[in-house]
Amino acid sequence: MELRPVLMITGALTATLGCSMFLPAIADAMVGHPDWMVFVSAGLITSFVGAGVWTASSGGEQTMNARQAFLLTATLWIVLAFFAALPLYFSELSLSFTDAYFEAMSGLTTTGSTVITGLDVAPPGILLWRGLLQWFGGLGIVVMAIAVLPMLQIGGMQMFKAEAFDTPEKILPRAAQIAGTMTAIYLVLTGVCAAAYWAAGMGLFDAVVHAMTTVATGGYSTHDASIGHYDSGPIDYVGVTFMILGSLPFLLYIRATQGSLMPLFRDSQVRAFLGIVAVATLVLFYIQLTNTEHTGEPAFRQALFNSVSVITGTGYATEDYDNWGHHAIALMFVLTFLGGCAGSTSCGIKTFRLQVLYIELRQHVRQILFPSGVFVRRYNGRVLPDSVAASVMSFVFVYFVAFFLLALALSLTGLNPLESLSGAATSISNVGPGLGERIGPAGTFQSVNDTAKWILTAGMLLGRLELFTVLVVFMPRFWRA
Template sequence: MHLSALALYRNNELYRHWAPILKILSMLWMVLALFMLVPCAVLLLEREPDTQAFGVSILVILSMVALIWLLTYRVPLELKPWQMFILTVTSWTSISGFASLPLVLGAPQLSFTNAVFESVSAITTTGSTVMVDLDSLSDGLKLWRGLMQWMGGIGIIVTGIAILPFLKVGGMRLFHTESSDWSDKVMPRTGGIAKATLGIYIGFTLFAIVSYGLAGMTPIDATVYGMTSIATGGFANSDASFGIYADKPWLLWMGSLFMLSGALPFVLYIRFLRGFKSAPWKDQQVQGLLKLLLAAIMMLSVWRIFHGTPVFEAFTHVTFNVISVVTTTGYASQDYSLWGALPVVAFFYLTFIGGCSGSTSGGMKIFRLQIATLMLRNQLRYLIHANGVFTTRYNQQPVTNDISRGVVAFSFFFFITIALLALSLAALGLDFITALSGAVTAVTNVGPGLGDVIGPAGNFAPLPDTAKWLLCIGMLMGRLEILTVVVLLTPMFWRR
């Protein structure tokens, strides 16, 4: 391009608005390409044909990075709030698209729709899959599926801690109120929090990988399951999910521990390491999550024991599957849809909950349920004492009207999104159970649904392509806490 023409282009208002966004996107794509080098190297050592698929994918991504860098290298990295909304949504969608390239070009040779579905499911740590015969995949592709979920796990922690609160969206807003600014007590700057979080995330992942390996998993299984357990993603190297190790109960208990670790707030780990030893146990989110898990596990264990399952087996599999669903991991050690009517309904309810804010898990998050309960209790008090003054407190801090409005707004759009998605899936001919559970599991980022098609023993491959695209939208909206996406659909956003 001629220099004068390039200068004129750079003075364009549209360029000034979009150039910072594209520049940051190119950096994220560069990171994605670097991660692709890992499975590419493994495939090269194994002399697998999939090496070429990763090589071509890396070249495509680097070409896009080079082009954007050429056009934006002088642009300062300063973003306004409205640009942050666009960056958040476009980063997750574009990374999911580029991550699908090896799945299209590699040995599975998935269709474009299936490849995008698989990558969106991975990057959002949902865990729904359209791939079958996973055991026969090359180690490189198994590793890539795990890496995608691992990247998505750390990505949502950083997004949830550093970006969504800044946009006044997301659960960590509660911890950024003037009276409860944990950032001053933990790390002086957001960058320090992100680095500390990454260090803890890597440490947990390495510990999980080593532990799985010492407990009897093969090296590739230990690596993938280690990454996807901490990321609460749920991708497995077998069509049987974690059930391939159902005969080794110690692995199920280890998996339960690692999934739970990924579902707790990572800022509390930072506080713990910086001397606040009681921080994780005094946090109201953690207390609520542990109490709920214990209640669900005890109820379903008693049900299974009453129906003839040995005590230890019942307790082991119930614990694993309950934690898997509540933390939105999506592993399955058994097909719990065969346990009876009560467990099926219970697991459907548990699908909505999710882990803690500031973790890798999806769902509504436990703190929203707790605040909603506190709001309901206060409303009942007002009915009895009309002139009373009541203060809602959470973690020893008052809950402001801003936070209450955020919880109500999120809950409204959360259920509206599920309702519209389920209605759309039903319009495509899916049965009631598949349509409803598919919508719920997509928006909550859990993975398996209910029924014979997409249940714990099923697969999303039989669904029509249109349904898969709708579920991709649901997974992305759920992972980005819905409001981040909804705001882009409003005319007022584009009339700045």
């Protein structure tokens, strides 16, 4: 396998990550915090290594085949998380390397699980760096979902293949082109979100950091109490709006910039996603009215915000919904798996796969009732190919097998059943908080043992990269010529 394109992109993105470390260095230097030297040192090391790899591997044919794309996708997040962990490891937080790598992987995969406490008094550099990691991770996931996964036919994503990507050999140059458009849209959404948070009452620094983690549906906050720290209706509604916007297909945003707004409203995936949000909100609203002290608008707002946060995989919390009763806990556990739309920053199984499973089930029932009937499966007005249906069913099967294996592994490390199940679900679905007193929305993963943290880190990577992208690299046949 020709590794030059893989090394070139890895080196370029590593160097970019290193350069971005100077932003939190400036933030710390402005308040006189000594960690600015940590960020400068880590930035220089990361930039030097990345630039060296890029220089050594640049030149030659600038194309990439499917095998190279698999390898790049599987290794890029591992390498970037290693370098992203350096300033966390050497900072005054005194994190172990396990904790630093867990935090970095959680950031880049936009999971939002954290091992850090005392965020309210943490230096601005650390807070900004966590926000930047999720912002970069969200942008990378969108580009990967649009340019790479459809060509690799991962989990039915071939259904969303853009016309620009006719063959695998076009992945590299076309991805570079579309990344520019996606970055512009991403920047605009982030800027508008930051302005909205600021107008709603957040400080400017908090507004910028929260905007990055909201649009990326990541969930890192500048406060231990997350968005609940502000106890503000306007801030909650701003968060809901941009969590939903971050969970919609970004290809539809591109069409909107070209003057075509109707596809955004006509897309069946978007309508189904919003329908799921509406149903979950109404159920939680009813639970709020019967099981908690909230009534009226506050009850609706708590139900809306926390359901959207979990479904989109953002992981913000305004309250500890562990205290809402067993029905709420059970519903939140189910919502953890769902996710937003394909081609967004969201995570989980994704809405379109749930739709395809429903279409397959309906087709099967019809075939049983009318064995001689001819039924054509359609999705969004187009014929649904057998290959897409098979890919989706394979993905969902492997997804839940991986979930149960992760839960079993976590239980062997000493976690109780609720923590094991919710920890496995939140890691593979990249949601953030689990359930229970320790890892629930009011807790962190700090007290979890190192073995469990590495298992959770692996789960984050598997879930974020859609399982098969990682698993295929471990097959011996993948490495044969």
